[in-house]
Amino acid sequence: MCGIVxxxxxxxxxxxxxxxxxxxxxxxxxxxxxxxxxxEQGVQVVKAKGRLKGLSDLTQGGATVHGSLGVGxxxxxxxxxxxxxxxxxxxxxxxxxxxxxxxxIENYVEIREFLQSKxxxxxxxxxxxxxxxxLEYYYRGGLLDAVNKTLNRIRGAYALGIICADHPDMLIAxxxxxxxxxxxxxxFHMLASDVTAVIKYTREVSYLDDxxxxxxxxxxxxxxxxxxQVVEKxxxxxxxxVSAAEKGGYEHFMAKEIMEQPEAFRKTVFPRIxxxxxxxxxxxxxxxxxxxxxxxxxxxxxxxxxxGMVAKYNxxxxxxxxxxxxxxxxxxxxxxxxxxxxxxxxxxxxxETIDTxxxxxxxxxxxxxxxxxxxxxxSTIAREADDVLYTWAGPEIAVATTKAYSTQLxxxxxxxxxFAEVMGAISPESYARxxxxxxxxxxxxxxxxxxxxxxxYFASLYFNxxxxxxxxxxxxxxxxxEGSLKLKEISYIHSEAYAAGELKHGTISLIEPGTLVxxxxxxxxxxxxxxxxxxxxxxxxxxxxxxTTGTLYDAMVKTVDHAMAVPETHPMLLPxxxxxxxxxxxxxxxxxxxxxxDKPRNLAKSVTVE
Ligand code: F6R
Numbered sequence: 001m002c003g004i005v006x007x008x009x010x011x012x013x014x015x016x017x018x019x020x021x022x023x024x025x026x027x028x029x030x031x032x033x034x035x036x037x038x039x040e041q042g043v044q045v046v047k048a049k050g051r052l053k054g055l056s057d058l059t060q061g062g063a064t065v066h067g068s069l070g071v072g073x074x075x076x077x078x079x080x081x082x083x084x085x086x087x088x089x090x091x092x093x094x095x096x097x098x099x100x101x102x103x104x105i106e107n108y109v110e111i112r113e114f115l116q117s118k119x120x121x122x123x124x125x126x127x128x129x130x131x132x133x134x135l136e137y138y139y140r141g142g143l144l145d146a147v148n149k150t151l152n153r154i155r156g157a158y159a160l161g162i163i164c165a166d167h168p169d170m171l172i173a174x175x176x177x178x179x180x181x182x183x184x185x186x187x188f189h190m191l192a193s194d195v196t197a198v199i200k201y202t203r204e205v206s207y208l209d210d211x212x213x214x215x216x217x218x219x220x221x222x223x224x225x226x227x228x229q230v231v232e233k234x235x236x237x238x239x240x241x242v243s244a245a246e247k248g249g250y251e252h253f254m255a256k257e258i259m260e261q262p263e264a265f266r267k268t269v270f271p272r273i274x275x276x277x278x279x280x281x282x283x284x285x286x287x288x289x290x291x292x293x294x295x296x297x298x299x300x301x302x303x304x305x306x307x308g309m310v311a312k313y314n315x316x317x318x319x320x321x322x323x324x325x326x327x328x329x330x331x332x333x334x335x336x337x338x339x340x341x342x343x344x345x346x347x348x349x350x351x352e353t354i355d356t357x358x359x360x361x362x363x364x365x366x367x368x369x370x371x372x373x374x375x376x377x378x379s380t381i382a383r384e385a386d387d388v389l390y391t392w393a394g395p396e397i398a399v400a401t402t403k404a405y406s407t408q409l410x411x412x413x414x415x416x417x418x419f420a421e422v423m424g425a426i427s428p429e430s431y432a433r434x435x436x437x438x439x440x441x442x443x444x445x446x447x448x449x450x451x452x453x454x455x456x457y458f459a460s461l462y463f464n465x466x467x468x469x470x471x472x473x474x475x476x477x478x479x480x481x482e483g484s485l486k487l488k489e490i491s492y493i494h495s496e497a498y499a500a501g502e503l504k505h506g507t508i509s510l511i512e513p514g515t516l517v518x519x520x521x522x523x524x525x526x527x528x529x530x531x532x533x534x535x536x537x538x539x540x541x542x543x544x545x546x547x548t549t550g551t552l553y554d555a556m557v558k559t560v561d562h563a564m565a566v567p568e569t570h571p572m573l574l575p576x577x578x579x580x581x582x583x584x585x586x587x588x589x590x591x592x593x594x595x596x597x598d599k600p601r602n603l604a605k606s607v608t609v610e
Contacts, residue, residue: 001604002088002102003027003074004180005197006161008171008216009188014062017072020190020197021052023245026253026397027193028604029074030082034059035089035098035163038067043098043165047087069168071161071191073100076604079108080125090129092136093120096165099135101128102193103157103178104609111153131160143167147174147213148228157354157609161191171216175208178608179352179380182206182214182221184235189216194376194606195238196245196395206233207378236378245395252597254398254490258583259449261406262442265576267392268407269414269438276435278418283371283387290319290423293343297336297368298325299359300347301607303401303485304408307347307373309478310575311412317572318420328359329610338366345415346372349396349404350606351379358610360384373411375404389415398598399605400490402583405482406445409576413438416572437570441577444567448580451564452588455581458545458562459588463491465516469507470497470582471537472520473530479575480520483582490600491590500533513541518582521548521556522566522574534559547581549574 003024007013017034032055033047044065048054052074059065073088080086089098105111108127115133116122122129131150138149143164157177164170173180173191183190183198183205190198191214195205208214211226225231250256272279296315298308308325315323326336328346332355338344344363348356351374360370360381372385375393382388391407417434420426462468468487470480477499484497498507500519511517517537521530527548534544538559546556546563553565566577590597 001027001076001606001608002193003029003197004071004100004102004159004161004191004193006071006100006171006173006191006216007188008069008218009185010068010218011188012062012066013068013070014059014065016201017070018052018056018059018062019200020192021072021074023196024074024193025052026399026598026605027074027076028399028599029076031075031077031084031087032073033075033087033089034065034070034072035091036065036067036070037163037165037168038065039168041066043091043095043163045089045091045098047084047089049082049084049087069163069171071098071100071163071171078104078609079127086124086126088128090124090126090132092132094136096139097132097135098163099128099132100161101131102159102608103176105130105154105158106156107154130154135162135164141166143170143172144215147172151213159193169217173208173214173216175212176210177354179606180208181378182208182216182233184221187218189218189221191216199238199245200242203238204235205238206235207383240394245397252398254400254402254587254597257396257398257403258580258587260394261403261580262445262449264393264403264407265410265442265445269410272414273435273439276432278414278421278435280389280414280418282389283418285419285422287422287424290419292341293321294339294341296321296323296343296345297338297363298323298345298347299328299331299356299363301328301353301355303405303482304347304349304356306478306482306485307405307408307412308345309481310409310475311345311416313475313478314412314572315416318416319423319425328353328355331359332362336363336366338363338368340367342368344368344370346370346381346385347408348372348381349375349401349408351376351381352606352608354608354610357381357384371415373408375407399600399603400486400586405579406576413573434570434572437573441569441573444569444577445580448566448577452584454564455584456588459585459592462516462543462545463589463592465514466494467510468493468495468516468518469511470495470518470520471500471503471530471533472523473500473526474523475571475575476520476523476526476530476578479578479582480518482579483518483586486583486586487589489603490586490597491593491595492601493589500530503533503536508536508540511537511540511542515542517542517544519544519546519560520578521546521552522578523571524549524552525571527552527555531556531559547578
């Protein structure tokens with residue numbers, strides 16, 4: 001979704017804004033723009049539909065736009081089609097105010113009509129333009145006064161960056177339900193949608209809370225809460241390297257992130273296992289609480305939801321407690337049955353997904369305790385949850401998640417083991433076996449990634465198939481959901497994942513000669529059942545690509561067109577291995593089709609609007 005960056009300092013702002021925007025590109029966007037205040041030129045605005053390169057070319061890398069105060073934006077269109085005019089920054093009629101915005105102003109129609117009745121002329125179709133025009137409408141010389149009055153009038157979710165030609169010493173940041181961070185440097189300050197945009201310049205950041213306004217000057221930052229009282233903000237140190245957000249020799253971030261998974265898994269899991277026991281120091285769940293828990297409610301979107309699907313199978317088996325998995329966008333509106341004995345497990349890479357955040361708040365309101373699995377440190381979900389476990393995956397830049405998925409999965413294993421031990425629900429032998437298998441997983445993951453050439457070969461056989469189905473049972477089905485999503489989001493091939501036993505209830509009518517079915521048959525207890533479904537699709541002419549484990553490989557390869565085996569592990573942990581060939585398959589298919597792999601069309605990395 002939209003990316004915001006702002007700079008105030010003593011250097012030229014434009015190149016810094018362009019660089020910051022380039023690091024926010026991964027969020028997904030369709031146009032870009034910047035506004036820079038120069039002493040002689042006033043507020044200069046340059047905008048371009050399309051890729052950031054267009055904006056960079058227009059400004060010769062920022063060299064033609066002078067000034068040391070500015071805001072920049074990558075826009076993911078919501079209100080008004082992608083166009084130069086609808087791109088941000090949006091400016092007020094006089095050109096005095098320039099505003100960049102992430103989110104949605106819900107009452108923009110009413111405000112627009114009100115301002116039009118006062119003679120204000122609008123040029124764009126955006127909701128954001130009302131903010132710039134309202135600032136102008138309320139402006140009597142006091143910038144903060146105009147900002148306060150404007151904020152009192154607008155409703156919705158917004159992160160705003162504001163500059164005003166009359167106040168060249170101030171950069172205003174506002175946050176309400178959309179992420180915004182402040183980067184603190186020596187004689188300069190920045191605002192941005194996330195830390196990747198500022199990390200090259202400073203590692204000291206503060207996270208704004210909802211309702212807060214920050215006034216950034218060259219020498220300092222003053223933050224005021226929703227009652228406009230000055231508040232002290234903690235300063236956090238970001239400890240990952242700039243290179244973590246760069247491609248490091250790979251053609252795509254997605255390829256790099258796929259290959260980083262064994263290491264990300266190690267970082268997330270190994271420090272949390274000591275002497276054969278899972279130690280989650282961050283959590284305090286007593287045996288009484290866990291035994292009394294009436295339900296575990298897993299809430300997430302997209303791939304994080306697919307992690308929840310795997311977790312449901314595993315946690316129910318380990319804990320013998322009901323586990324419900326729900327899409328966050330459905331949870332809020334389904335009158336969920338939640339009590340004070342319910343534990344909500346909220347899963348989010350970004351920690352900012354608006355549906356997940358809203359569902360989490362609803363679960364809390366209904367009395368649930370919230371445990372969050374989050375990757376982005378300091379994100380809103382991480383800060384508002386009762387308990388948080390971080391996936392130490394590092395920054396994930398490709399829109400399609402891979403290493404965040406794998407590390408989220410890893411944490412669900414740890415939670416299951418930890419809870420089962422605290423509750424006394426698992427035998428010491430079973431516990432020890434799973435823990436030892438867990439420690440072997442990264443090496444097994446590496447061995448799969450080493451076979452990527454054979455997966456590239458399969459992709460070269462099937463990249464032109466118009467429709468691809470994924471089938472499996474139990475955890476194989478849950479992984480199939482993720483394989484199918486990966487494929488469709490980056491290759492644009494129609495794909496569906498089905499519980500293998502469900503095919504006969506309708507979907508099998510879509511199978512015809514040449515349809516590709518990816519059959520997941522790693523989960524040994526149900527292998528034969530899945531193979532019966534494979535025979536059914538084969539006899540209707542489907543091409544079948546099988547995925548199974550070493551011991552079952554011979555039994556599978558007889559029936560399918562091609563097969564691949566992953567190493568053996570505990571059945572509960574299989575998804576961590578099975579997902580890798582599926583990610584690679586999606587990647588190579590998309591590569592073969594010439595798709596924009598890291599920035600698939602219409603998609604955004606961090607979905608901050610409902
Ligand atoms: C798919 C993908 C998305 C996200 C979803 C939730 O590859 O990345 O489906 O999983 O948008 O995002 P987070 O985990 O940030 O809440």
